[in-house]
Amino acid sequence: MSDDNKGSSHQTGPLINVNNVKKIYLDELSALDGVSLKVHPKEFVSIVGHSGAGKTTLLKMILAEEFPTEGDVFFADMKIHDLNKKEMNLYRRRIGMVFQDFRLLPNKTAFENIAFAMEAAGRGDEDIASDVPHVLDLVDLGDKIWNFPNELSGGEKQRLAIARAIVNQPDVVIADEPTGNLDPINTHDIVQILKKINDLGTTVILTTHNKGVIDSLDHRVVTMENGKIVRDDSHGKYII
Amino acid sequence: MIWTSIKRVLRTGFVSFWRNGFVTAASILVMTVTLFVLGSLVFLDAMLDASLGQIQSKVDVNVYFTLDAEEAEMFEVRDSIAALPEVAEVEYVSKEEALEEFTRRHEDDQLILQALDELDDNPLGAHLNIRAKETSQYESIANFLGGDDALAQSKFKSIDKVNYFQNKDAIDKLSKLISSVDTLSFAILIIFIIISILIVFNTIRLAIYTAKEEISVMKLVGASNAYIRWPFVIEGIMYGVVSGIFALVLFYPVTIWLGPFTENFFGATNVFDYYVNNFSQMFLILIVSGAVLGALSSYLAVKKYLRI
Numbered sequence: 001m002s003d004d005n006k007g008s009s010h011q012t013g014p015l016i017n018v019n020n021v022k023k024i025y026l027d028e029l030s031a032l033d034g035v036s037l038k039v040h041p042k043e044f045v046s047i048v049g050h051s052g053a054g055k056t057t058l059l060k061m062i063l064a065e066e067f068p069t070e071g072d073v074f075f076a077d078m079k080i081h082d083l084n085k086k087e088m089n090l091y092r093r094r095i096g097m098v099f100q101d102f103r104l105l106p107n108k109t110a111f112e113n114i115a116f117a118m119e120a121a122g123r124g125d126e127d128i129a130s131d132v133p134h135v136l137d138l139v140d141l142g143d144k145i146w147n148f149p150n151e152l153s154g155g156e157k158q159r160l161a162i163a164r165a166i167v168n169q170p171d172v173v174i175a176d177e178p179t180g181n182l183d184p185i186n187t188h189d190i191v192q193i194l195k196k197i198n199d200l201g202t203t204v205i206l207t208t209h210n211k212g213v214i215d216s217l218d219h220r221v222v223t224m225e226n227g228k229i230v231r232d233d234s235h236g237k238y239i240i
Numbered sequence: 241m242i243w244t245s246i247k248r249v250l251r252t253g254f255v256s257f258w259r260n261g262f263v264t265a266a267s268i269l270v271m272t273v274t275l276f277v278l279g280s281l282v283f284l285d286a287m288l289d290a291s292l293g294q295i296q297s298k299v300d301v302n303v304y305f306t307l308d309a310e311e312a313e314m315f316e317v318r319d320s321i322a323a324l325p326e327v328a329e330v331e332y333v334s335k336e337e338a339l340e341e342f343t344r345r346h347e348d349d350q351l352i353l354q355a356l357d358e359l360d361d362n363p364l365g366a367h368l369n370i371r372a373k374e375t376s377q378y379e380s381i382a383n384f385l386g387g388d389d390a391l392a393q394s395k396f397k398s399i400d401k402v403n404y405f406q407n408k409d410a411i412d413k414l415s416k417l418i419s420s421v422d423t424l425s426f427a428i429l430i431i432f433i434i435i436s437i438l439i440v441f442n443t444i445r446l447a448i449y450t451a452k453e454e455i456s457v458m459k460l461v462g463a464s465n466a467y468i469r470w471p472f473v474i475e476g477i478m479y480g481v482v483s484g485i486f487a488l489v490l491f492y493p494v495t496i497w498l499g500p501f502t503e504n505f506f507g508a509t510n511v512f513d514y515y516v517n518n519f520s521q522m523f524l525i526l527i528v529s530g531a532v533l534g535a536l537s538s539y540l541a542v543k544k545y546l547r548i
Contacts, residue, residue, distance in 0.1 A: 063460065085465065093462035103457045107259045119248055120463035122241070164461070 013077065014038035015171060015203055016062060021071035023057055023227075031057040032068070033227040039205060041171070044198045046214050047207045048238055049224035055207040058224070059176050062205075063095065064088060076171070093121045096165030096202075100177035102157040104149040104164075110136060111145045114164050121168045131167060139163045139193060155186030162193055172203040179210055187213065214238035245467070253474025263447045264479070270443045271483035271534070272490070274436045275526050279487055281429050282525060283495070283511055286518070287502055288425050290509040292418050299411060301378050301404045303368040303385060307335075309398035311366075317396065318368055324384060326377035331369040338364040365400060375415040378404055437533060444476055444537035448545070455545040469542045476538030480530030487526050491515055 016039040023032040032054045039045050047055050060066040061073050064080050073080050075091060083091055105113050114132045123131075136142050139159035141152075149157055158178055165173050175194060179187040191213050198204045208214065214221055214237065221236025222229055231239065257264055303321070305314050314332065322330045333341070339362050346352045356363075372378050382404035385396065404411070448455075451472070458468045492515070499512035515522065 065460070089462045089464050091462075092460060097460050103453065103460075105454050105457060107256060107454075116458070116463070117461040120458065120461050120467060125244065168462075 014074075015041045015043075015076055016205075017074040018058065018061065019072045019074065021058075021061055021068045021073060023054075023061065023066065024069045030227050032061070034071070035224075035227070035229055037222065037229060037232075039172070039203060041203055042198070042201055044195070044204045044217065044219040045206070045222060046217060046219060046236075047205065047222045047224060048209070048214060051209075053224040054227040055224055056176055057227075059174055059205070059207065062174065063092070063097065089120075093168055094171045096162075096168070096170040096173040098158070098161050098165050098173065098175040098178045100180040102149070102161045102181075104157060104160060106149050109146050109148055110141060110152070110160050110163075113149070113160060114167050117164050117167055123168070135163045135167045136160075138166075153186075154182050155189060158182060158186065158190050159193065162190070162197075166197055166202070170202065172205060173197055175204065175206045177207055177209065179208060179213060184212075191216070211238040249467070249470040250474060252471035253478065256471060257475045257478040260447070260475075263450055267443050267447045267479045268483050268486065271440055271479055271530060272486040274439050275483050275487040275530050276490055277432060278436050278529065279491060279522060279526055281432050282522065283491075283514065285425055285429060286514055287506045287509055287511060288421065290514075291506045292421060294509075295414065296375055296418065297371070299371075299375055299378070299414060301370045301372070301382060301402065301407075303370065303399055304401045304403070305365045305367060305398050306400045307365050309366065309400075313398040314366055314368075317398065321368065321370060321381070321385070324381060326372050326374070326381055327370060328373045329369075329371040333367050333369060335362050335364055335366045338362075338367060375411060375418055378411055378415075379408070382408075440480075440533045441537040441540070444479065444534060445541040447479075448472060448538065448541040452545045455542065459546065465546050468546065469539065472538045472542045473535050476534035476536075477531045478534070480532070480534030481527055483534075484523075484527035484530035487530075488523060491522070 016037070018035055018037040021032050021035045022030070024030050035054065035058060037058070047058065049055050057066065061068055062075075062080075064073075064083070067081055075094070078087075078091070080088075080091060105116060108116060111132050114135060115128045118128045118131065133142065133145060136145055139162055141156060141159055141163065144152060144156060144160075149160070152160065158181075162173075162175075162178075165175075173194070178194070179190050182190060187210065194204050194206060195217070206213075218235055220232070220234050221238070223231035223233075223236075223239065303317070305317075311334075318330050318332050321327055339356075342364060343353065343356065370381060372381055382402055385399060385402050455468055495512040495515040499510045502509060502511040
């Protein structure tokens, strides 16, 4: 993976191109059935659908956590499932991931959780010392820098997860049901942070069940059912 | 950059070891017990070796010379025997020394002493006490002295008797017994080493199992396999080293307590003396085996969760 095609700002085609992807488990259970999706730089795309519609499987394909049975996934023209280990590590550093269950490192403080992502990306100690407090301030956790995840509320944990996702200035932030475990106030806060990230030029892909979130965003909405994309509206609403 | 990575890996390993609290305590407890058992086997093996060595040292073969044998001939025989690779030691006992030893041994038996006084000459011949390196080697030494070809040689004509053949059965039995005990203790040691490896591996695997979610998150933020794996390996080494130290310290009161008992049971071998005299060896065995086991177990256990 060369540095020439690393940044999304020079990307003219789609940043993510999911091309006719099928995923079949145990020879019969079809989780994705010929899904094609193009996501362009700086877009905010929400993916909605019932449980089992294939949203999380699609995200796992993009993250290369799962391999497609058929079809390809491209990221900035790279066929991601053909990347070797080293290239895969570099690729994953270009994606910021936010999970419903936060997936923070429990034995590390807020500072260390974010520092770990920076260390993994090969950033220096000086960068870490200056950027971590800054990014924690951005998500309003400046006063929780030395707290462990079990000392934070659900909303704070998710904000910490978002801070970790954005600290390496990724090309895209993927948020898988980030508000699923949160109350309405925290949900609103998380959505505002994601919008802010997108306004600053980062592509955001969001999956959610929350109708209120989708309707308030007024962005592109992709609707999935039974492993297929059944609707793709540029200024969509939550319609299932 | 490489130094920064090493520093970070070491720091992360040490911090995780400290913060993992219960998991660390449980792992150290199991590893301490395992290393203690392993160390006990080393002690037992040493005690057994010392006891067998003592028994072996009491076995010898004696070559008795004729009364008219010349001293030069006897020395020639002694030197031929000493040159054999199986021989550990050859002691020449002259006629006078033999008589002196006989008299000392029977100093309370007036009848024998009187009988000796009535004789004009020393009735005892000179002899050689031969000790082999292994009990099983006495037969080949005796064959060297007693074989047809050997007897035909002029230098062996001064030999009156070799007592191996009278004691052959007892020596053979002892030889077999020593060999069986050696084999058995070695087999037990190997079995316990394998059991120890499995216990330590499973303990560390369980400790790392609790971190499998963390490992998957580390992968998803783009950390390299080495960057994820090495802190766990450092943590495994810490488990081993700390457990080794605990086991080593635990042996101090235990060997003091068992010392007099082992001295009686194993004959003049005190386990506490062995512990003190071989402290550096025990230190290396327990600490190094703990560290190697911990590192290897961690390495293999983490590998399983790196496959995403």
